[in-house]
Structures are given as C-alpha cells and as structure tokens.
Amino acid sequence: VIRGPIKPNVLAPSLGVTVPNCSSSEGTSIGCAVTTGRGAALMEKHPYLKVRLDMVMAILNSGASYLDYATSYVCENGYNNFTGAGRINYQNSEGDYRVFALSLTADPNSSTYPYIHEECEMMYEGERLTISVAALATADGDADNTKWPGIGIYVFKDGDLNNILKGVYSDRSNVQYINYVIPEDGYYVIQVIHHRQTELTYPFNFAFSWHIE
Numbered sequence: 485v486i487r488g489p490i491k492p493n494v495l496a497p498s499l500g501v502t503v504p505n506c507s508s509s510e511g512t513s514i515g516c517a518v519t520t521g522r523g524a525a526l527m528e529k530h531p532y533l534k535v536r537l538d539m540v541m542a543i544l545n546s547g548a549s550y551l552d553y554a555t556s557y558v559c560e561n562g563y564n565n566f567t568g569a570g571r572i573n574y575q576n577s578e579g580d581y582r583v584f585a586l587s588l589t590a591d592p593n594s595s596t597y598p599y600i601h602e603e604c605e606m607m608y609e610g611e612r613l614t615i616s617v618a619a620l621a622t623a624d625g626d627a628d629n630t631k632w633p634g635i636g637i638y639v640f641k642d643g644d645l646n647n648i649l650k651g652v653y654s655d656r657s658n659v660q661y662i663n664y665v666i667p668e669d670g671y672y673v674i675q676v677i678h679h680r681q682t683e684l685t686y687p688f689n690f691a692f693s694w695h696i697e
Contacts, residue, residue, distance in 0.1 A: 545616035
C-alpha cells in the first residue's frame with residue numbers, strides 16, 4: 485500500500501549538464517539544483533509565487549515534457565511512477581500556462597460535490613493537454629496526514645458533460661495530474677471537483693495549472 489504522497493513529481497536533467505566551477509554535474513546533485521533554480525526563477529519573475537509554493541509545484545508539473553515510456557506504471561493520481569509528470573521544461577513553465585489559487589471550506593450540511601473551478605477552451609486535434617492540481621502536504625511525521633482531501637480533475641467535450649474523456653482522483657496524494665492528447669478540434673471543459681466534502685472541516689488552499697502544447 486502506498487502511504488502519503490505518490491512520487492516522483494517530475495524528472496530533472498542530471499546527465500550532460502555543464503556547470504562552470506562545479507565538480508559534480510550529474511545525478512541528484514545537479515538534478516535538485518536545476519529544479520530548485522527553475523522554481524526560484526519563476527518566483528523571481530512572479531513574486532506572488534513566493535508565498536504560494538503549491539502554485540510553483542502545479543506550474544512545473546503542468547509544464548513538464550511528457551515522456552512516453554514506462555506507461556504501465558501510471559498511478560491512480562495520474563502520475564507515472566517512473567517519470568512523474570515528465571521532464572521539467574522551463575520554457576513551457578514560463579510560457580502559456582494558466583495557474584489559479586483555489587480555496588474551499590466544507591459545508592457539513594451539504595452532500596453535493598461542488599465544482600470548485602471550471603475552464604472551457606478551444607483545443608485542436610493532436611495537442612497535448614497537461615493539468616496539475618497541487619497542495620502542500622503537512623510534515624508532522626504522520627503519512628496519513630499527507631493524504632489528498634478528495635479532489636478530482638476531469639476533461640469533457642463541451643456540451644457532453646456526462647462523458648468523461650479523462651479523469652483522475654486519489655485520496656492519498658497531494659498532487660493530481662492529467663496528460664491527454666486532444667482527439668479532435670473543439671471546445672473542451674476542465675473541471676476541478678471536491679468529492680469528499682463532509683470530511684473536510686477546515687479551509688483548504690491549493691493551486692490548479694494547465695498547459696497545452
């Protein structure tokens with residue numbers, strides 16, 4: 485049984501990286517540095533991200549370049565257990581991504597599943613849509629407390645909301661991810677839905693980001 489957040493989130497370059505005056509330029513030593521640097525560059529350009537690290541995570545995930553191997557290792561939260569969301573792509577993260585700060589507070593008297601956020605966009609056949617929803621997990625040493633509070637993300641064709649084209653839901657990960665190739669030209673709807681409203685007794689903040697390439 486997987487406990488706590490499912491990893492990895494993304495892959496980072498760790499081979500063939502040239503770093504001046506650096507004795508180690510491969511492996512996690514350089515991969516962690518590159519990832520941290522790209523996150524810092526985003527925060528430098530967009531200062532509001534300094535207090536919303538969940539947004540940084542969502543942006544890097546949704547902008548990652550998809551890797552089409554080890555496809556049999558896809559987890560229930562949408563990630564590939566070998567490659568995560570893919571290889572970090574700073575150009576995508578700096579480009580045409582959409583990021584939103586979202587928040588919800590449960591209503592204990594309601595049993596409905598609210599649409600927390602919805603986007604509708606014209607998309608074209610062959611485009612790759614990547615979506616990430618991210619929250620910062622608690623770090624009190626209890627893996628159960630890092631579980632996701634019932635957030636799902638779904639893709640529909642506009643006008644046909646009864647037919648889910650792609651969806652992911654997990655209650656044991658702090659990040660959800662979708663990668664979907666658009667089958668035909670048309671308008672598509674992205675929805676973020678809270679599935680377990682009555683179990684959430686405190687305000688919850690998270691970030692939602694998506695990207696098309």
